[in-house]
Amino acid sequence: MFITPIQPRFCETDALGHIGNTTLPIWFEAARLQFFKEIVRYKKLEEWPLIIARIEVDFVRQLFVDGEVEIRTAISAIGNKSFTVYQEAWQSGQLGAKGQTVMAHFDFRTQSTSPITDDIRANLNKHLLAAP
Amino acid sequence: MFITPIQPRFCETDALGHIGNTTLPIWFEAARLQFFKEIVRYKKLEEWPLIIARIEVDFVRQLFVDGEVEIRTAISAIGNKSFTVYQEAWQSGQLGAKGQTVMAHFDFRTQSTSPITDDIRANLNKHLLAAP
Amino acid sequence: MFITPIQPRFCETDALGHIGNTTLPIWFEAARLQFFKEIVRYKKLEEWPLIIARIEVDFVRQLFVDGEVEIRTAISAIGNKSFTVYQEAWQSGQLGAKGQTVMAHFDFRTQSTSPITDDIRANLNKHLLAAP
Amino acid sequence: MFITPIQPRFCETDALGHIGNTTLPIWFEAARLQFFKEIVRYKKLEEWPLIIARIEVDFVRQLFVDGEVEIRTAISAIGNKSFTVYQEAWQSGQLGAKGQTVMAHFDFRTQSTSPITDDIRANLNKHLLAAP
Numbered sequence: 001m002f003i004t005p006i007q008p009r010f011c012e013t014d015a016l017g018h019i020g021n022t023t024l025p026i027w028f029e030a031a032r033l034q035f036f037k038e039i040v041r042y043k044k045l046e047e048w049p050l051i052i053a054r055i056e057v058d059f060v061r062q063l064f065v066d067g068e069v070e071i072r073t074a075i076s077a078i079g080n081k082s083f084t085v086y087q088e089a090w091q092s093g094q095l096g097a098k099g100q101t102v103m104a105h106f107d108f109r110t111q112s113t114s115p116i117t118d119d120i121r122a123n124l125n126k127h128l129l130a131a132p
Numbered sequence: 133m134f135i136t137p138i139q140p141r142f143c144e145t146d147a148l149g150h151i152g153n154t155t156l157p158i159w160f161e162a163a164r165l166q167f168f169k170e171i172v173r174y175k176k177l178e179e180w181p182l183i184i185a186r187i188e189v190d191f192v193r194q195l196f197v198d199g200e201v202e203i204r205t206a207i208s209a210i211g212n213k214s215f216t217v218y219q220e221a222w223q224s225g226q227l228g229a230k231g232q233t234v235m236a237h238f239d240f241r242t243q244s245t246s247p248i249t250d251d252i253r254a255n256l257n258k259h260l261l262a263a264p
Numbered sequence: 265m266f267i268t269p270i271q272p273r274f275c276e277t278d279a280l281g282h283i284g285n286t287t288l289p290i291w292f293e294a295a296r297l298q299f300f301k302e303i304v305r306y307k308k309l310e311e312w313p314l315i316i317a318r319i320e321v322d323f324v325r326q327l328f329v330d331g332e333v334e335i336r337t338a339i340s341a342i343g344n345k346s347f348t349v350y351q352e353a354w355q356s357g358q359l360g361a362k363g364q365t366v367m368a369h370f371d372f373r374t375q376s377t378s379p380i381t382d383d384i385r386a387n388l389n390k391h392l393l394a395a396p
Numbered sequence: 397m398f399i400t401p402i403q404p405r406f407c408e409t410d411a412l413g414h415i416g417n418t419t420l421p422i423w424f425e426a427a428r429l430q431f432f433k434e435i436v437r438y439k440k441l442e443e444w445p446l447i448i449a450r451i452e453v454d455f456v457r458q459l460f461v462d463g464e465v466e467i468r469t470a471i472s473a474i475g476n477k478s479f480t481v482y483q484e485a486w487q488s489g490q491l492g493a494k495g496q497t498v499m500a501h502f503d504f505r506t507q508s509t510s511p512i513t514d515d516i517r518a519n520l521n522k523h524l525l526a527a528p
Contacts, residue, residue, distance in 0.1 A: 009426040011286040013279035015177055015329060017441070021184045022157045022275040029154055030405040033461075045147055045413070052153045056188045065279060065429075141294040143418040145411035147461060149309070154407040162273040165329075177281070197297075197411060279441055285448045286422045293418055309411055316417045320452045 002038070002073040002127060004031035006089075008065045019063040024097045025055055028087045031071035032101065035085075039123040049120075051106045053082060057099040067091050075127045081105050081113045083124055134170070134205040134259060136163035138221075140197045151195040156229045157187055160219045163203035164233065167217075171255040181252075183238045185214060189231040199223050207259045213237050213245045215256055266302070266391060268295035270333040270353075283327040288361045289319055292351045295335035296365065299349075303387040313384075315370045317346060321363040331355050339391045345369050345377045347388055398434070398469040398523060400427035402485075404461045415459040420493045421451055424483045427467035428497065431481070435519040445516075447502045449478060453495040463487050471523045477501050477509045479520055 006027050014020035042048055063069060069091045076086035085101040107114040116124070138159050146152035174180055195201060201223045208218035217233040239246040248256070270291050278284035306312055327333060333355045340350035349365040371378040380388070402423050410416035438444055459465060465487045472482035481497040503510040512520070 007426065007430065009422065010278055010429050011284045011422055011425060014274055015277035015279070015281045016180070017279045020275045021187065022154075022161055025157050025187075026154045026405065026407055029407060030403065033406050034403065048148070052191055054188070054190045055153065055157075056186070058186045059184055139294065139298065141290065142297050142410055143290055143293060143416045146406055147409035147411070147413045149411045152407045158273065158275055161275060162271065165274050166271065280444070285451065286418075286425055289421050289451075290418045312412070316455055318452070318454045319417065319421075320450070322450045323448055 002031075002035045004034050004071040004073065006030065006069040006071055008063070008067070008069055010065055013065050019065065019096075021057075021059060024057050024059070024089060024099065027069065027071055027089060028055075028057070028099050028101065031073050031087060032085055035073045035127075039127075040120055047108055049106055049108070049117075050103045052101060053104045054102040055099065056101075057097055059097050061094055061096050063089065063091050063096040069096070073127075074129050075124050076100060076129050078116070078121065078124050078128065080115055083116065086129060134163075134167045136166050136203040136205065138162065138201040138203055140195070140199070140201055142197055145197050151197065151228075153189075153191060156189050156191070156221060156231065159201065159203055159221060160187075160189070160231050160233065163205050163219060164217055167205045167259075171259075172252055179240055181238055181240070181249075182235045184233060185236045186234040187231065188233075189229055191229050193226055193228050195221065195223050195228040201228070205259075206261045207256050208232060208261050210248070210253065210256050210260065212247055215248065218261060266295075266299045266337040268298050268335040268337065270294065270335055272327070272329045272331070272333055274329055277329050283329065283360075285321075285323060288321050288323070288353060288363065291333065291335055291353060292319075292321070292363050292365065295337050295351060296349055299337045299391075303391075304384055311372055313370055313372070313381075314367045316365060317368045318366040319363065320365075321361055323361050325358055325360050327353065327355050327360040333360070337391075338393045339388050340364060340393050342380070342385065342388050342392065344379055347380065350393060398427075398431045400430050400467040400469065402426065402465040402467055404459070404463070404465055406461055409461050415461065415492075417453075417455060420453050420455070420485060420495065423465065423467055423485060424451075424453070424495050424497065427469050427483060428481055431469045431523075435523075436516055443504055445502055445504070445513075446499045448497060449500045450498040451495065452497075453493055455493050457490055457492050459485065459487050459492040465492070469523075470525045471520050472496060472525050474512070474517065474520050474524065476511055479512065482525060 012023040072088045077084040082104045087099050089097045104113045105116045144155040204220045209216040214236045219231050221229045236245045237248045276287040336352045341348040346368045351363050353361045368377045369380045408419040468484045473480040478500045483495050485493045500509045501512045
């Protein structure tokens with residue numbers, strides 16, 4: 001598991017007193033960015049080879065502004081041209097939310113999806129969950 | 133279909149030049165808020181009877197800062213204690229993203245899920261899709 | 265006054281029950297974008313000739329999620345290479361916040377500030393406040 | 397100086413390729429929250445004794461998604477019922493933005509501003525800048 005600590009921000013709460021639902025996709029994206037820096041070595045932003053095809057988030061328990069949140073990131077599936085990132089948000093020893101993100105491998109020169117390269121596949125495999 | 137117009141904001145773009153992925157859950161939530169004002173008549177925020185159990189978004193095509201976005205909202209499933217909202221984001225005559233949100237009916241007095249009341253169910257039925 | 269209506273979003277509230285402070289710069293930016301489309305006729309985003317030098321916001325009264333907000337936008341000062349946008353946020357007939365934004369005119373070819381062009385200046389003058 | 401590290405998020409960039417202007421008030425608020433936890437000892441959110449009266453941000457240089465940002469927070473003025481927080485955002489050894497926030501001391505029982513208490517004043521004094 002790749003671990004990313006997040007300090008909740010006051011503007012991420014909502015009028016119901018806890019962290020708003022729209023904040024979870026933002027935290028998960030923030031954690032994937034740190035994670036992808038290890039998986040993908042890219043030089044220019046224009047050559048960034050991953051695009052998001054789909055996100056899913058299950059809200060398990062309320063999260064609060066007080067207390068660091070830990071985002072756990074791993075890979076739950078690897079296909080030919082796409083793979084799935086599995087993530088969990090923990091706070092105070094309890095699971096608050098979990099999510100999956102389907103990422104497509106993209107070639108910006110041809111502007112279309114393309115098979116995952118061998119070195120990205122090798123890096124993804126290091127983080128693959130046994131039972132997703 | 134319940135229609136909510138959205139003017140994209142500059143801060144909703146990202147460095148890839150189009151609307152960021154984390155913006156779609158925000159737009160869908162904004163549209164559901166307008167939609168729910170018709171479905172649920174509530175007096176105090178503390179008595180708000182719906183909580184989000186799950187969101188899903190499929191990213192179909194890039195969306196841009198120029199050009200109004202139309203969010204279309206309907207109901208795709210109604211269960212005993214929960215229902216599913218189906219939403220689409222259109223811009224310039226093209227589908228940009230679609231999503232589903234599972235909402236649980238919640239009783240804040242007992243702090244647990246509870247059967248959907250008859251009047252909310254009747255209002256949801258008016259927006260139910262024939263083929264989800 | 266240039267008027268932009270804003271529907272407050274649930275994620276823009278915070279745990280104190282009203283609209284969070286960080287939301288006001290976002291609403292003001294959203295209104296300026298609509299305003300600038302009338303002031304500046306540009307073709308490509310890369311040629312966009314305005315950059316933000318400074319923002320100020322005074323919080324006058326709490327704003328809430330229920331009730332449309334009206335952003336009023338005008339020009340309070342025009343200099344050689346910069347100008348100041350004055351904005352107010354109204355809800356339910358009351359002033360909630362006001363702000364000023366200093367915009368510098370920028371030439372992306374030379375990557376430096378440059379004198380405001382005659383047609384932009386003429387358009388700004390149409391929205392200039394008598395007493396800022 | 398109170399130091400808060402920030403990892404820029406991809407959704408905080410905009411279509412011009414760098415960190416959007418509306419992100420700075422969010423980062424400054426996030427740093428103030430950590431800072432205030434040292435200054436103010438409160439038990440319940442409803443008793444939180446500070447409200448924001450005014451924010452100012454000067455944008456000095458572009459900030460980017462790659463590279464940790466350091467927010468430096470100090471106190472630049474202390475009055476009877478209010479005080480001013482001074483903040484800077486640094487990245488790669490360069491100042492990107494600076495800001496001031498005027499905070500009013502607030503008594504939620506009387507719903508009005510009230511003199512800063514002695515212990516908060518003592519804590520603020522520890523962070524007071526000699527020359528603001």
